[in-house]
Amino acid sequence: MNNTTSTLEGIISQEYQHGFETLVEADALPRGLSEDTVRVISAKKNEPEFLLEWRLSAYRRWLEMTPPEWASVHYPPIDYQDIIYYSAPKSQKDGPKSLDEVDPELLKTYEKLGIPLHERAILAGVAVDAVFDSVSVATTFKDKLAEKGIIFCSFSEAVQHHPELVRQYLGSVVPVQDNFYAALNSAVFSDGSFVYIPPGVRCPMELSTYFRINAKNTGQFERTLIIADRDAYVSYLEGCTAPMRDENQLHAAVVELVALENAQIKYSTVQNWYPGDKEGRGGIYNFVTKRGDCRGAHSKISWTQVETGSAITWKYPSVILRGDHSVGEFYSVALTNHRQQADTGTKMIHMGKNTRSTVVSKGISAGYGHQAYRGLVRIARAASGARNYTQCDSLLLGDKCAAHTFPYIEVKNASAKVEHEASTSRIGEDQLFFCRQRGLSAEDAVSMIVNGFCKEVFKELPMEFAVEAQKLLGVSLEGSVG
Amino acid sequence: MLIIKDLHASVGDKPILNGINLEIKAGEIHAIMGPNGSGKSTLSNVLAGRENATVTSGSVLYQGKDLLALAIEERARQGIFLAFQYPVEIPGVGNVYLLKAALNAQRKHRGLPELDALDFLALVKDKMKLMEMNESMLYRSVNEGFSGGEKKRNEILQMAVLEPKLAILDETDSGLDIDALKIVANGVNSLRAEDRAMILVTHYQRLLDYIKPDFVHVLVGGKIVRSGGPELAHELEKQGYAWISDEGTGVAEVQPKS
């Protein structure tokens, strides 16, 4: 074993060879993680003392933890000492120098998705002097939001300008020791989004990371915190349909949602990170912890996600139904093609009375794709009148792919009603023949049938997002028939 | 328009079509009758290009080209249409969406501009009137929850929208009530044209009362054992298929040796 793959003691005792001060000024930290790394990150961001302490406590917990092994995904062990935990934003030194160096398959995909030429280079991580059209748009939006008292900014800005809110809510949904990746994220998170909707305010537009200045390069350890105060409403969109290339293979984000009394949060994701080439080389590992807390009575949190990217996805957006009469929803489409692996699902934790949750999961496997739905429904003793409905459908294309369903149901209150429906089907030869007989190409036919299969989820997405998601599904499935 | 020569086809290693010969000219309507399991649907499917039956020998020329060399969708785009004996359901896909995608795929192939939503809706609504279908059907998933008769009407609606050159209707009359039968026949008759040919697969003379065929063929054991004019259908209705078999051209002779 060489000195970069370190033992536990090695990690703890490791110290930077260069002085602390020079590191704070450097553009990027050397590879490796230690208590000093955490201190340097915090210092670079000029963070208040409480946050540094919080990061350090997370780091110390992380040292005692091991990566989860129960998920049905397979990958070589990750060397956490071989990762750069901080580099200045917009540093693209390691990226491809021109589009010629980018995987041609990726470029083809951009073309099919109709992404404008000048954006293709940016998405592929090529160093370009880009002028974002979205910057001016974003500024107008910001003014409009400020009028209503809505805070929508990067996480770093929030730390500087609203430390009291950050302090109150950070880690209150996903505690630092929640799981291995969440602990790592808590220790070293780079940046992300922060949203606060004041009491009684209905956010007048869909909030999207796309419109947030400085949304690029939030790094591999993204941290998002969204708070909807009493009677507030917000719909938040994350991601974009274009496949994003990234030098960082490991992504471990944490998203926390807090809905107070009678508040509602709708969180929609389209995730299409680079899945690797056909053999699965170079794809992104996406190990995310997303959780919402229906803290107040009559609050509601909905997760809607379309996941087509990443080599490995490990993700269970969940809702803690703490408030009485609160509602949790999870609508998901996950697609795995080629060598992609996904272990996804949700957890609905019913604690309040008369809480309701709905889970609709649509899994599509093609090629050698491998996916598992893992869902937990827990009804606590006090949660009388709780109801859950779970529907979990898998669609297989071809005979090399696989789908598994792991439902976990724990009911401690006799008045609960829990329904679970699951189905697995193969795309019908008769359906394909029918569509082609009417003149559609095999690929368009598959795309149409698959989109039909996902309709219940797509209709939960904001309109434009839904249209893009449909197109995306078609493109992601290309080459999966024949 | 269509010349089928000594066509043999099997499903798995079971021979189903055993030497079909048939010539169809533009403007003609040919009825194909025959007992259950005689190979009528298989013939229809082979012409449309379905891959579950394998052509083992013979040839099919369509508009002078080798039809068997074309992919399913290429045949469709060149004007071949099959109305399914058992129409297929596609959950979540709107009827109108499928129709529009199909029509535009075909128009694109012919070098015509794609129709936009408005023009397309006008066209479809017009055709729906002809088929006396409720417009709400447009927005339901393809055939999902449709009654048997509604499904069949939907097939003819698709045909009316796509305006094929060679239409093969596989038992479109089965499962229709008397009124629906008239409506479907009307729809089909309105599509009769000099440059369009049709193959009607049916078990019943009744359909042929409404759609007058130019020729009637009897398929038994994967072979056309008798061809004639419309009067042949009347004889079949009276006497059944045994009459033909008894004449010595029947099943026993054409059954493949096992």
Ligand SMILES: Nc1ncnc2c1ncn2[C@@H]1O[C@H](COP(=O)(O)OP(=O)(O)OP(=O)(O)O)[C@@H](O)[C@H]1O
């Ligand atoms: N997938 C298959 N596997 C085995 N046999 C098949 C298959 N498909 C068709 N056959 C057989 O081929 C023969 C012809 O079937 P086909 O559907 O063409 O008959 P048909 O003339 O259309 O009958 P019907 O009047 O009942 O519709 C039947 O004996 C049928 O069982």
Ligand SMILES: [Mg+2]
């Ligand atoms: Mg049949």
